[in-house]
Amino acid sequence: MGKRYEICLSGSGGQGLILAGIILAEAAGVYEGKHVAQTQSYGPEARGGASKAEVVISDEEIDYPMATRLDLLLAMNQKSSDSFYFDLKPEGTLVVDSTFVTQTPTTKAVCIPFTEIARKELGREMVANIIALAALATLTKVVSLKSLEAAVLARVPKGTEELNRKALQLGSKAAKAILKERKPESIKGHGPDHEDTAYE
Amino acid sequence: MGKRYEICLSGSGGQGLILAGIILAEAAGVYEGKHVAQTQSYGPEARGGASKAEVVISDEEIDYPMATRLDLLLAMNQKSSDSFYFDLKPEGTLVVDSTFVTQTPTTKAVCIPFTEIARKELGREMVANIIALAALATLTKVVSLKSLEAAVLARVPKGTEELNRKALQLGSKAAKAILKERKPESIKGHGPDHEDTAYE
Amino acid sequence: MTAKGQTKTKQAKTAKGKVAKKAEVKDKQAKTKAQKKRFEVDFYRDWCKGCGICSAFCPEEVLAMNEKGEPEISKPERCIGCAWCEIRCPDFAVRVKEKKEEEVCEA
Amino acid sequence: MTAKGQTKTKQAKTAKGKVAKKAEVKDKQAKTKAQKKRFEVDFYRDWCKGCGICSAFCPEEVLAMNEKGEPEISKPERCIGCAWCEIRCPDFAVRVKEKKEEEVCEA
Amino acid sequence: MAEITKLVHKYLRHDKKFPHVWCPGCGNGIVLGAMIRAIDRRAYRKDDIVMVSGIGCSGRLPVYVDFNTLHTTHGRALTFATGVKLAKPELKVIVVMGDGDATAIGGNHFIHAARRNINLTAIIINNNIYGMTGGQYSPTTPYGMKASTAPYRNIEHAFNIAELAVTAGAVFVGRGTVYHARLLDKLIEKAFVKRGFGVVEVITHCHTQYGRRNNMGDAVAMMKWQKEHAVRVEKSADMSEEELRDKFTIGVLVDRELPIYTEQYELVRKQAKKTIPS
Amino acid sequence: MAEITKLVHKYLRHDKKFPHVWCPGCGNGIVLGAMIRAIDRRAYRKDDIVMVSGIGCSGRLPVYVDFNTLHTTHGRALTFATGVKLAKPELKVIVVMGDGDATAIGGNHFIHAARRNINLTAIIINNNIYGMTGGQYSPTTPYGMKASTAPYRNIEHAFNIAELAVTAGAVFVGRGTVYHARLLDKLIEKAFVKRGFGVVEVITHCHTQYGRRNNMGDAVAMMKWQKEHAVRVEKSADMSEEELRDKFTIGVLVDRELPIYTEQYELVRKQAKKTIPS
Amino acid sequence: MARKGKKKPRLLQGNEAIVEGALAAGCSFFAGYPITPASEISEILAYRLPQMEGTFIQMEDEIASLGAVIGASLAGAKSMTATSGPGFSLMQENLGFACVAEVPCVIVNVMRGGPSTGLPTNPSQGDVMQARWGTHGDHPIIVLAPSSVRDSFDITVKAFNFSERYRTPVIVLSDEVVAHTRETVVLPDPDEIEVLDRIRPSMPPEWYIPYKDTSSGVPAMGIFGDGYRYHVTGLIHDIRGFPTARTDEVEPFMRRLFRKINQSFHDIQIVNRFMTEDAELIVIAYGSVARSARRAVLDAREKGVKAGLLHLVTLYPFPRRDVVATIRDARVVLVPEMNMGQISREVKRVNEGMSRVATLNRIDGCMITPQEIYERLIKEA
Amino acid sequence: MARKGKKKPRLLQGNEAIVEGALAAGCSFFAGYPITPASEISEILAYRLPQMEGTFIQMEDEIASLGAVIGASLAGAKSMTATSGPGFSLMQENLGFACVAEVPCVIVNVMRGGPSTGLPTNPSQGDVMQARWGTHGDHPIIVLAPSSVRDSFDITVKAFNFSERYRTPVIVLSDEVVAHTRETVVLPDPDEIEVLDRIRPSMPPEWYIPYKDTSSGVPAMGIFGDGYRYHVTGLIHDIRGFPTARTDEVEPFMRRLFRKINQSFHDIQIVNRFMTEDAELIVIAYGSVARSARRAVLDAREKGVKAGLLHLVTLYPFPRRDVVATIRDARVVLVPEMNMGQISREVKRVNEGMSRVATLNRIDGCMITPQEIYERLIKEA
Ligand SMILES: Cc1ncc(C[n+]2csc(CCOP(=O)(O)OP(=O)(O)O)c2C)c(N)n1
Ligand SMILES: Cc1ncc(C[n+]2csc(CCOP(=O)(O)OP(=O)(O)O)c2C)c(N)n1
Ligand code: SF4
Ligand code: SF4
Ligand code: SF4
Ligand code: SF4
Ligand code: SF4
Ligand code: SF4
Ligand SMILES: [Mg+2]
Ligand SMILES: [Mg+2]
Secondary structure: OOOOEEEEEEEEHHHOHHHHHHHHHHHHHOOOOOEEEEEEOOOHHHOOOEEEEEEEEEOOOOOOOOOOOEEEEEEOOHHHHHHHHHHEEEEEEEEEEOOOOOOOOOOOOEEEOHHHHHHHHHOOHHHHHHHHHHHHHHHHOOOOHHHHHHHHHHHOOOOOHHHHHHHHHHHHHHHHHHHHHOOHHHHOOOOOOOOOOOOO | OOOOEEEEEEEEHHHOHHHHHHHHHHHHHOOOOOEEEEEEOOOHHHOOOEEEEEEEEEOOOOOOOOOOOEEEEEEOOHHHHHHHHHHEEEEEEEEEEOOOOOOOOOOOOEEEOHHHHHHHHHOOHHHHHHHHHHHHHHHHOOOOHHHHHHHHHHHOOOOOHHHHHHHHHHHHHHHHHHHHHOOHHHHOOOOOOOOOOOOO | OHHHHHHHHHHHHHHHHHHHHHHHHHHOOOHHHHHHOOEEEEEOOOOOOOOOHHHHOOOOOOEEEOOOOOEEEOOHHHOOOOOHHHHHOOOOOEEEEEOOHHHHHHO | OHHHHHHHHHHHHHHHHHHHHHHHHHHOOOHHHHHHOOEEEEEOOOOOOOOOHHHHOOOOOOEEEOOOOOEEEOOHHHOOOOOHHHHHOOOOOEEEEEOOHHHHHHO | OOOHHHHHHHHEOOOOOOOOOOOOOOOHHHHHHHHHHHHHHHOOOHHHEEEEEOOOOHHHHHHHEOOEEEEOOOOOHHHHHHHHHHHOOOOEEEEEEEHHHHHOOOHHHHHHHHHHOOOOEEEEEEOOEEOOOOOEEOOOOOOOOOEOOEOOOOOOOOOOHHHHHHHHOOOEEEEEEOOOHHHHHHHHHHHHHOOOOEEEEEEOOOHHHHHHHHOOOOHHHHHHHHHHHEEEHHHHOOOOHHHHOOOEEEEEEEEOOOOOHHHHHHHHHHHHHHOOOO | OOOHHHHHHHHEOOOOOOOOOOOOOOOHHHHHHHHHHHHHHHOOOHHHEEEEEOOOOHHHHHHHEOOEEEEOOOOOHHHHHHHHHHHOOOOEEEEEEEHHHHHOOOHHHHHHHHHHOOOOEEEEEEOOEEOOOOOEEOOOOOOOOOEOOEOOOOOOOOOOHHHHHHHHOOOEEEEEEOOOHHHHHHHHHHHHHOOOOEEEEEEOOOHHHHHOOOOOOOHHHHHHHHHHHEEEHHHHOOOOHHHHOOOEEEEEEEEOOOOOHHHHHHHHHHHHHHOOOO | OOOOOOOOOEEEEHHHHHHHHHHHOOEEEEEEOOOOOOHHHHHHHHHHHHHHOOEEEEOOOHHHHHHHHHHHHHOOOEEEEEEOHHHHHHHHHHHHHHHHHOOOEEEEEEEEEOOOOEEEEEEOOOOHHHHHHOOOOOOOOEEEOOOOHHHHHHHHHHHHHHHHHHOOEEEEEEEHHHHHOEEEEOOOOHHHOOOOOOOOOOOOHHHOOOOOOOOOOOOOOOOOOOOOOOEEEOEOEOOOOOEOOOHHHHHHHHHHHHHHHHOOHHHHOOEEEEOOOOOOEEEEEOOOHHHHHHHHHHHHHHOOOOEEEEEEOEEEOOOHHHHHHHHOOOOEEEEEEOOOOOHHHHHHHHOOOOOEEEEEEOOOOOOOOHHHHHHHHHHHO | OOOOOOOOOEEEEHHHHHHHHHHHHOEEEEEEOOOOOOHHHHHHHHHHHHHHOOEEEEOOOHHHHHHHHHHHHHOOOEEEEEEOHHHHHHOHHHHHHHHHHOOOEEEEEEEEEOOOOEEEEEEOOOOHHHHHHOOOOOOOOEEEOOOOHHHHHHHHHHHHHHHHHHOOEEEEEEEHHHHHOEEEEOOOOHHHOOOOOOOOOOOOHHHOOOOOOOOOOOOOOOOOOOOOOOEEEOEOEOOOOOEOOOHHHHHHHHHHHHHHHHOOHHHHOOEEEEOOOOOOEEEEEOOHHHHHHHHHHHHHHHOOOOEEEEEEOEEEOOOHHHHHHHHOOOOEEEEEEOOOOOHHHHHHHHOOOOOEEEEEEOOOOOOOOHHHHHHHHHHHO
């Protein structure tokens, strides 16, 4: 299936993962002209329970729109880290919110405390999802930070632009810190290389 | 279709023709062990308008239950005489209530003022249908008067037995009078011959 | 039929004075004039189903049902033109008209 | 979260006197006894969803929500055993028990 | 003196056969006449009237009149009418229903149309029975009466259609009878004029399916019954409960003001247009 | 002091996973608790209780309790319950419905069950919204509020469920809130005891779909709102219209006697047996 | 059809015979809403059920009627409703519920002319495919079609038996002709009638697993109040009755639903063969049209045409095996129907051989006459 | 699917694209009742319609919704409703009304797992036969199935056009996957979209005969208020619209209803062929499954298997000609569906040649994957 890249953003109900999925898909699809398909889990589980958004990005037309073998998994709570890890390709990347995920299923996991960063640095837990997106983009280059910013700003409520910009910066920063510590191979991103200097 | 005998009792809504059809069918089916099929017209026309009951009597199992080529047509008003006459076989018998039917489509028609008889002799128009049944039986011998009486008495409300018995007698009498005047061939009954002395 | 006839007669009697007058007063301003005028009642026989309503509720017993169950004008001169027969006929088969002079003879 | 915290505190304050007392008087005959007794509040952590209802409406501010959004017993000694926390918990995750003497030390 | 029948004929369809399908003496024809008189007095254009009905003897009413007519499915007339009215609020939409149609299968649409206060006139022809299908009891068949599906007498309590309409939100509720045929056209006219959901309950008789079975006599006898049991609402105020026991009131029962749906929706449109990025 | 939760656990299903599906803070769990307390006080046998629900968040309630439970189609709970009750009148049949379930798609069954005075207890969990499907307005969403299908605010008028029940014929009507959780179990108990169609309307919150959209805060804030806007019906008698303007009453609103369907049907059976030719 | 015996025959309408069949099969609950041409079933049951401790209720509509029927069945009553096209359309949602929750019940649809209000007093066979496919979602269903008054009795008994044995709604698809034709019949005595009841659990309640698979595919059915408390839902559920969306629970559930019917074709699929052995022309017919077809076949035989009739009593599950076996050697298969061709589609679908499938359709509200079929047979001969 | 052009693509859900399609086609009225997975259509239209003088109303149930839609259409508005299985079942009666009274309207059914409440958030294709046969009485119907977001737009436009051109309800049969998947699309400009309107009468009102036959079989349609007063009914009616049961009026009416669709197969039946020319293995698929099928065909071709895909966009009238032509020379036809085999029945029915019709069914609430189809293709190769 060639240039197909599968991402899953998972966590619990209130963490804004569906919105994150849409933003990611828009960044890739609208701002970078890729083919994208974004899906999500519905159902009573979505009622305060688990929440999951999937994004498939490809250079060709996407037939099957759901993710089956993940290239990238974001897990924002322990349960989703546990359950969806099995869908990850061996060479896939797992990123967890270490605020809630205390046991990672692999040592290769990238651990960043998105929620804690959001709470401490911005006083608003609800932007943890945006921080996470910036981190994912930085780590895997699946979309450029520029596209991501454009997509974020187009979707978030008026008046929160600054907050979200800061969130993007924080996410990118946290990811860069990781990349400095660890070898890039350990993160297995397939995304294209972007000339990317937006958030130093 | 062998021993198939088709009868249509027609008139207007309040004339009790459906009940007459049921009684006739019961006389033949229940009391004489023939095969019978009785059908009727439904629909908004039944709302004060036309009313029609059909009875098919046969010695063998009846497949098609509706009458198509009538052996016997009873028309209790002008309109039904006009419309259903065309369904009568050439050799079929037409009996009309001459109280209401003033123009008969054939000179062979048997004209008896059933309603007038009922009104004048019994003071109850509503038994015109029973009078007519007795006349039909007498004319065509399609059922015996004995069976007919049994069937009538089983169906009519308690307390009206005597009235109905009288009606049967009147019908039979009127028919016999006709038979005396006219040659029996002119009536073309196919019914079996019954030893019938009940109503002299 | 018999039952119907009875009801009708009773109805007409009890109804006579009260109902009709009230109705006239309320619904026909032309009452006083009307009493002087003369009226003609017409039936569309084709549409009439012989229900007897027109005659049963005629306040002046102008109408009656005949043997054949059809409405007839039995006392034409008493008609006050209240048009209740017309208004209550379910089949639009009654028409009450003011008589023109010539028509009076014809009626 | 912040919003929730604020609401809760306000609620607890206004609710304090009136609501709880009324409820006790009406619903718990054992009130006077209860005040002498000591009570213990238990949470089924597995079932608790951290909605904050138990703490918000505790008339004695016995309960509070912690940083992680979980209910905690902040002032155990003030509990009057009214069981409003128990009755209002949508998830059957609170249990108020009368303390037995031995348990008092353990708590 | 107005030539009433001539006037009625003006509104009947010329290409439709008469007399109509109803039984001799059926009150539906009287209601039809009253409706036409009311329409004529309001001088509505035929083109502007949409008459909608459900299924039942009463449902056959619109087919005879020369308006835009719509004979829907059983119980659903108000839903179709809602669509018509919302799509073209300038039309005068009149809905004719039987008691079964409006309050049995269609009961929900009835209370919801009232609740929304859609600008429609609903005329409910209440003959206390399912006439067309053969005299089965309806939600307005009184307790203790017989019906083809209540051979041992009806044990259900009847709806009070007018009260139901009021509780649900109707702004105008009137009740008349076919005996009081002149009051009827006035009530209908009032409902026409009223802005919002107006209901006229018409007490009528189905002698064929209900009267006969309950020894109430023919059409004439049943109209007499109406005469004797109806009390003008104005008069009922002075009457004791005892006097009113087996009576029912006729006249304007409720007339009040509430915002109507189509107008409210105009406000929604205004609001909506503000959200369009320019 | 009763160990309430322990008691509740006695009635929960052991083979069903907990916590339940509802959002954190959803009032449905509080209603469930109140219902169980009432049942326990009446000492009904678990085998004798049939709990019937429709579709909605509220409709998920019966699955958690160890009775005979029946989760029907949307809006139809009362019809299924009617069948259960008539087939086995000795069972205690409790029907749980959402506001949409009971008064939107199920509105007709609601008024008809009330009219027939079927011996059922109907508990309507009114959160003023379609919770399960994502916050579309319901027939009880107040005028002027927002919903996912009323982005420009709701222009429909809300049903008063209790009044509708009364007009339709319910013999017992109570209203409570989840805030007043102890009153609630008493009202439910009263409805259980009542012979005939008893209704308890429970005012609750759906902060997820309704509160959030209307800036009413979280579950705690919305329960506070209930506290502040509810007035005991006994007290409301002494209050001015002004004082009652944005309030609603709680307590027993109606309690009266009417013949009940199942008993009436016993009379029908007696009558019927007389007609059998011996 | 009238049988000679000691007993006096009775003159009954098809609709009356359905009532007799229902009562003979143990029906004790009926909920319905009147509609032509099914109303007599309501009316007679309103009279008869309370005589024998049963319950009749007229509901506010057809949706409510089937709801009440399902509820009553869950409480242990053998339950039935009766309607015609418009009402049958309204019942579709709850019909699906009965399938999924496996609630025995009988639904009579006396077909009249459709679509919509259509031709309310005319016969039709327009609802055959609807009976099979009318509710959303894939499901098996049993559909039986009577062709005579006696059939109406027998088939109604069978319908109850199938519904109880397979825990499934069964549809009796009558038509206006059969419903309103009066014929003399001698009904069997109670002891001549096989009456089946649902299998009830026999284990202690703690061991009861309400939707556990069995060799028959039909789980034992606890009824409300008997101590076997369980959860009934229209959601797809696991073996305990609890909602599930887990593939490993959904899949076996759905398969079992189908299997319980599929593995009992031999019991469910009823056909009558008439002069088919050597027939080159096979007529396949059902309902009232089968009567005309029988006559036409007789008449054709008289003319030396080798015609035969396969009369389908069970329409669904479609008696594929019987049809295939019967038509294999036929040159032409004629399917006369009062619709645009519904069963003929099924015949075409299963047609393996070289037989040509011809259709004869009327949708004008009239019954197909023996003459019409006869003429087609002569033409095809 | 994303097209390169000047316009920026938009990321839309299938349900959003249906809204865009409806508005592009001129829809100005929507009445609905919420249900997963169709609710977004209501929600977005509640927002969008009043912005453009249109009307949105949420009715008390699905029956009322379709009633209002029909009423609005008769008053001249292009009207739509959207629902899923349970609601679609409830709409069946009024759907038949729209057929008989020939009222243009569009009904979207976003399929979820059934029967009954079933699997409310899972995809399914279980309502295909229901869309064709769900209402009582024989009737023709148009059913279209989108497989992607762009399809959802195009098909909705087509649905409105067909409904207007043929005066008939048109069903858009989407599924949960298509409805909820977000994809980037570049929607065409208004001037790139063909929009059809119903033919309105042009003669003087006195001359207007509302249901008069024409060569197209589609009578000109007066709308309420425009001066062409006529009678609309769900009863079978004569050319003036008045109820009739006369054979000589019923028969031509019913025949015309069918003819108007049948004689326009060329316009209505839409299929997409993908690598079918030389294919020995043909996959016939529709809706979201067509996406998996396309991938599977590509993968199979890579392995040298001569596979091809016939993607049905129009499900009904069943594109018999296209299917027959495509499968005639194929050895095997594989019909993967998220049901127990509904379109595969049709394929079997029309199958004239020697091709073997194989099925691949899932009814567990999961979408069929490319892998599954691929493996079957390899096996059949
Ligand atoms: C869905 C549906 N169910 C049942 C019917 C049969 N039906 C036709 S009219 C009617 C009742 C008529 O009663 P009502 O509305 O009171 O009208 P009336 O005939 O008394 O004027 C019924 C049950 C139908 N046409 N459609
Ligand atoms: C026939 C049908 N239409 C629509 C739906 C979708 N649906 C499920 S629950 C619901 C509304 C729920 O609202 P409410 O009854 O108030 O219950 P709540 O979720 O608020 O407790 C709807 C519309 C359905 N399941 N069936
Ligand atoms: S009221 Fe009309 S239909 Fe009745 S008898 Fe008089 S004229 Fe004839
Ligand atoms: S107008 Fe008619 S009702 Fe009035 S008096 Fe004359 S005949 Fe009688
Ligand atoms: S009320 Fe219950 S669920 Fe909510 S925080 Fe307290 S214990 Fe937890
Ligand atoms: S029982 Fe609960 S609510 Fe009452 S005082 Fe103690 S902790 Fe607070
Ligand atoms: S059956 Fe009753 S309602 Fe129908 S036409 Fe006859 S009298 Fe009127
Ligand atoms: S959506 Fe609303 S009603 Fe449903 S569980 Fe959540 S809070 Fe409760
Ligand atoms: Mg009525
Ligand atoms: Mg709700």
